[in-house]
Amino acid sequence: MRIAVIGAGIVGVSSAYELAEDGHEVTVFERHSSVAGEASFANGGVIAPGHVAPWAAPGMPSRLLRDCFGKDPLMRVRPTLDVARWRWLWRWWRASRAAAYQQHRGELLRLTQYSRDRLRDLSTRLKFEFERTQGLLVLLRTDQDVAAAQSALALLRELGTPFREVDRAACHALEPGMNRDQALAGGIHFAQAEAGNCRQFAHLLREAAERLNVEFHFGTVVKAISPGEGGQGPRVQVEQMALTTGFVSSRAGPNNAPATQTTAHRARAAARYLDPVSQEHFDAVVIAAGADAGDLLAPLGLRLPIQPLYGYSLTAPLRSPERGPKAALIDERHQVTFSRLGQRVRVAGGAELGGSLERHRRGGVEALYRRLDDWFPGAAHIAKPQVWKGARPMLPDGPPLVGPAPQAGVWLNLGHGHAGWALACGSARLLADLIGGRKPAFDPAALDVGRYRAASRG
Ligand SMILES: Cc1cc2nc3c(=O)[nH]c(=O)nc-3n(C[C@H](O)[C@H](O)[C@H](O)COP(=O)(O)OP(=O)(O)OC[C@H]3O[C@@H](n4cnc5c(N)ncnc54)[C@H](O)[C@@H]3O)c2cc1C
DSSP, X not given: OEEEEEOOSHHHHHHHHHHHHTTOEXXXXXXXXXXXXXXXXXOOOEEOXXXXXXXXXTTHHHHHHXXXXXXXXXXXXXXXXXXXXXXXXXXXXXXXXXXXXXXXXXXXXXXXXXXXXXXXXXXXXXXXXXXXXXXXXXXXXXXXXXXXXXXXXXXXXXHTOOOEEEEHHHHHHHOTTSOTTSOOOEEEEEEEEEEEOHHHHHHHHHHHHHHTTOEEEOSEEEEEEEOXXXXXXXXXXXXXXXXOHHHHHTTTSOTTSOHHHHHHXXXXXXXXXXXXXXXXXXXXXXXXXXXXXXXXXXXXXXXXXXXXEEEEEEXXXXXXXXXXXXXXXXXXXXXXXXXXXXXXXXXXXXXXXXXXXXXXOHHHHHHHHHHHHHHSXXXXXXXXXXXXXXXXXXXXXXXXXXXXXXXXXXXXXXXXXXXXHHHHHHHHHHHHHHHTTOOOSSOGGGGSTHHHHHHHHO
């Protein structure tokens, strides 16, 4: 089949790779000049099946209300007249009830485990070398935090997820660079979890996809998708913004891409640049457009409750290799992650509903510096860090949508929220199996758009 993938974040690149591996002819459209230019750029990097839980959790709505009135600078909901956001919040509140939460957590766990295994398999098979570490330590500051974690641990036991409760001394043994003066009651250690550089992985996977003849069209905005007609599949209308280096070099590098194909690809690139607006039919179209996926689907009659939930990261070089974290950590109270990326440390967190990608809120970024100072004071050169803001593509309830859209030939791989890196490889493999008519590794019914169709009709 000829398949278009819209979006070259970690989800789009993974989808393109898996589809190409199955023998499809794949074209990726991306408005940025390379892969992983948005939410997949500098995320926390954590891949932890045991710790991936819906944001819609019991107690979260009241916590959000409390924190919005100034207690925690990392949490903000901007007041709005936007009906879509209120609807989203209503659905989120309903999904945070205990029974729904447990169900969604179980579904996320299954997908994250599958995804982590797929990522490991791909990395080994394709000999990928990227910044990654093994293990995750969840830090619990007080006895109250330890007590509050117990219900989540009971659920993990029920779901058969391996973890180890550790005391303060064991936490320091696992992370010798951690501040001994910081209050710490204990922790939870997930030995099977890992952290890795999502952006690096996406670049490696892009190269692997190009070796399978995937065409990447960078600097290209998809303006509209129209349903198929007259025996043809859906039509994709694009506007070429610029003839970027990435665009031209796509497919040109690898030796196994025949010269004629490379030339043809370049010719098509140049033609599109001269005639920027063009349209093309495909047998299938995969929407992997992150937080903006809703804009492409609404004109097709599918109104999905997807909202950007903004967060920040700062990445700074370590003063010496033995300082800073050895692996990944999460400050559970503040929901801030620390990950070791080569000789750098990345601190990520924050949850802002409303606002924009461009406007950095000072309080949000400063709070990350404070958390770094709590746990690893003086460990990093913080004079010139990379400060980044990203938009998590959030559905109100938790699990992403992976599978067919109601419109023939349109497929969804979106709404991966705060765990898109952890979920990408598995979601992509599931989607490729569904498109190819093969039995997926597990029943993906929970990821079907059916759960939102009532909303799109309403
Ligand atoms: C602060 C922060 C920390 C995080 N930490 C973690 C973590 O530790 N672990 C984890 O698993 N996840 C984490 N996440 C979440 C993770 O980063 C996202 O879930 C994931 O990157 C989403 O990937 P995506 O491919 O769906 O979206 P994106 O990476 O945003 O990709 C979507 C792409 O579609 C393109 N696009 C959209 N519309 C169009 C159009 N019309 N035409 C052309 N191109 C288009 C965009 O340019 C973009 O490149 C974090 C996120 C944030 C913000």
